[in-house]
Amino acid sequence: MTLPDPGKSYAQKRDALEHYFDRTAADAWRALTSDEKVSKIRATVRAGRDDMRAAILATLGDDLSGAQLLDAGCGTGALAVAAAERGAAVTAIDVSPTMIEIARERTAMAVPAGATAGPGEIAFSAGDMSAAPDGPFTHVVAMDSLIHYELPDIIEALSAWAPRVTGSIVFTIAPGTPMLMAMHAVGGLFPRGDRAPAIAPVPPARLLKAIAATPALKDFTPGRTLRVSRGFYKSQLMELVKR
Template sequence: MSVGATYDAYRGRLETYFDRTAFDAWAKLTSDAPVSGIRATVRAGRDEMRTRLLDWLPADLTGKRILDAGCGTGALAVEAAKRGASVVAVDVSAQLVNLARERLPSELDIDFRAGDMLGDHGEFDHVVAMDSLIHYRFADIVAAAARLQARTRGTLLFTVAPRTPLLLAFQGIGKLFPRSDRSPAIIPASPARLMRDLAQNGWTAGRDARTSTAFYKSHAIEMVRG
C-alpha cells in the first residue's frame, strides 16, 4: 500500500520542526534536565509509554533485528540494544539522530539513520513506532503501518493519538509549547478502526492500551503476524 502526497508533506513539516524550530526544546525534554510542569507530564507520559512498548517485546532480544521507526534521541533503541537486539533506528530529524549518536552508551552499537522510517531499511523481527504516526491523517497511518507490516516478521507496535477532550481542545500536545517551538498538529485516530483495517493478510490485532498523564495522551497498538 502506497502512502499519499499528504504523508510526504507532513513529513517535511516534521523535519523542519525538529531540525530547526524545536530541537533545543526536545533535546531538553528527552534528557534529565529540569522542565516546566506541563513538559514534565509529557516527559512522564512518554517514559510510561516507552516502558509499555518495551514490555510488549521479548525480554531477550538476542539475535533479533529491531526497527525503531521515529527514534528521536534514541531512548527506546538503547533499551532494545541492551537486551541484545540489532537495532536500526531511523528519524526524519538529522539533528535528533546526531544527538542520539552523542548520547549512545559506548558499549552499545546502534545503526542510527536520518531519513524516512518507511524507506528501504530491510526486514525486521519487530518494528516499534512510538508517537511517529500521530501527525498524519488516518489514511496515511493505515498505509504507513501496512508498509511497516510488510517488512516485519513478528510484531508491529505503534501509537496513535486517541480522540480525547484534551486533544480536541488543544489540537495536540505540541500546542502546549511556546509558539516559537510549537509542534505540527496531532491528529486523533480511532485505535479500534486501525486494528480492524490492519488485521488482514495474515495479521491479527494483539494488545492495545492507553497511556494518559495530564498533558500526554497516547494509545499503543500491537499487530501480530500469524
C-alpha cells in the first residue's frame, strides 16, 4: 500500500488513513488495543498509548459529570469508555467503520446508531473527525489522530472544532524529527509488508506560533503540555483552553 506523501491534501490523507485502518491494519489494531500478547515493539506502543491516555484523562479531570465530550479519531474506543466512566456524555467519531465496529463490540455504553449519548454513554459514528456534530462540547479530544497531518491541516482541524468548544481542546502531535518518521517506516509496528501511515512531525513552538496567528483560535490560550516516549511511540500532549 502506498500512502500519500507529506504535503498532500487533508482529504487525500484522510482517505488513505481510512483504507489503512479499515482494511490493511484492522486486525493489527484490534490486537494492539486489546490484552492480547504482542511483539516487544508493539508492546512499547501499547504502553505509550496507555500513558498518553492517562495523561489526557488527568488533564480533563476525574469528574466529567455534566461534560459533553467529542472524541475525534476515537479508534477502538478506549479513551471514550474511560471518559464515559467518569460521567461524560461522549460523541466518538473515527474515519474507519471497522474501528467503530470494534469499539461498539467492546462496551455496553454505546447507544444505538443515530442516538444521542447521555451521561455515561457513548454515541459512536464513522466519519470525518473535523465534520463531527456541532455540539456544543465541553471538551474535544484528539489523541494521535492529528499526527499524520501537516501543520496547516492541524490548524484547519483545530479551527473547525473551536466554535463548538466551551472548555478545552486536548490533542497530540508528533513532536520529533525526521528520525521519528523513519522509525515508523521500519514496519515493525504492523505485520511485515504493511506500512504504517506516515507521521508528520511538527515542532510544538511552530505550532503554538501558528495557533496565536489564527483568528479562529483567538479565544484559546495554551495549557498543559506533556511528551510521552516509549520505544516506537513518541507523542506530545497539547491543551488549548477557552478563555
